[in-house]
Amino acid sequence: MARFTELQPTDRIADWYTHNEVWEPPNMDLSHRCILRCPQCLRQDKEGGPRIKRSYDLEVKDFQKIIDYFKHCVAFCGQISDPIYNPNFLKFLKILDGTGRRVRIATCGQSVKGRHTRKWWEEAFTYGMNENAWYFGVDGIDQKSALYRIGSNFDEIWETMRLGKSMGAIIVWQYIVFGYNEHEIERAKEMAKEEGFTLLLVKTNRGFYPQERNVRDSMKDIYNNFPAPSKENTGKKIKNEEYFNVTREVETWRKTNRHL
Numbered sequence: 001m002a003r004f005t006e007l008q009p010t011d012r013i014a015d016w017y018t019h020n021e022v023w024e025p026p027n028m029d030l031s032h033r034c035i036l037r038c039p040q041c042l043r044q045d046k047e048g049g050p051r052i053k054r055s056y057d058l059e060v061k062d063f064q065k066i067i068d069y070f071k072h073c074v075a076f077c078g079q080i081s082d083p084i085y086n087p088n089f090l091k092f093l094k095i096l097d098g099t100g101r102r103v104r105i106a107t108c109g110q111s112v113k114g115r116h117t118r119k120w121w122e123e124a125f126t127y128g129m130n131e132n133a134w135y136f137g138v139d140g141i142d143q144k145s146a147l148y149r150i151g152s153n154f155d156e157i158w159e160t161m162r163l164g165k166s167m168g169a170i171i172v173w174q175y176i177v178f179g180y181n182e183h184e185i186e187r188a189k190e191m192a193k194e195e196g197f198t199l200l201l202v203k204t205n206r207g208f209y210p211q212e213r214n215v216r217d218s219m220k221d222i223y224n225n226f227p228a229p230s231k232e233n234t235g236k237k238i239k240n241e242e243y244f245n246v247t248r249e250v251e252t253w254r255k256t257n258r259h260l
């Protein structure tokens with residue numbers, strides 16, 4: 001198949017779209033599952049509850065149909081779920097392994113005891129070498145990350161990231177800037193270098209407004225007391241992304257993935 005083409009003034013828009021759509025990454029929400037309680041996640045909104053109720057674990061046969069159509073890249077970045085909690089996730093990685101697709105896996109990385117064992121992670125990191133990039137959402141340099149990633153354990157996740165790195169997997173440390181971690185950004189850059197992780201700083205323009213109609217009552221206290229970042233670390237758009245310590249592997253992976 002011919003490659004992705006830029007839209008030309010003479011193109012008929014529908015033809016261009018159908019030709020190029022398969023180059024887009026489907027962003028898959030694989031289930032209704034997550035064990036964390038990040039305050040600004042859709043899961044914590046009033047509107048999140050009904051969506052969670054309607055959702056279910058994506059099955060292998062349906063996953064196969066999706067990737068038979070989208071042949072070039074895949075994003076696992078859920079809106080109401082984290083991909084690692086779909087019980088079929090290793091099977092999905094195995095299906096994608098070696099197919100040349102570029103895959104972005106956005107996860108909080110929090111293991112469920114007895115399920116995400118070291119063996120589970122080793123198998124996960126074995127798949128998609130140089131094809132998969134693991135984006136771990138860890139918003140801080142230590143246990144304070146759990147102020148936002150409520151329910152997470154920094155040390156456990158850090159060990160998992162190190163394991164991935166030691167096995168040759170592409171590891172990106174995604175760090176959302178908040179008031180409690182903005183003074184530690186320089187240290188985060190040093191740590192990323194020491195560990196060989198690429199660091200992705202995310203600055204958002206999302207405020208913590210407890211009066212917003214979609215905020216659940218149970219979240220209002222957290223919203224009221226959450227330390228917002230200073231103006232200089234607040235993004236102008238929904239999110240501004242800045243990469244540091246971009247490793248050669250990440251550079252190559254990103255170059256071949258203009259859509260991810």
Ligand code: SF4
Binds near residue numbers: 041081107
């Ligand atoms: S880890 Fe992701 S899916 Fe889970 S609560 Fe946080 S933002 Fe939501």
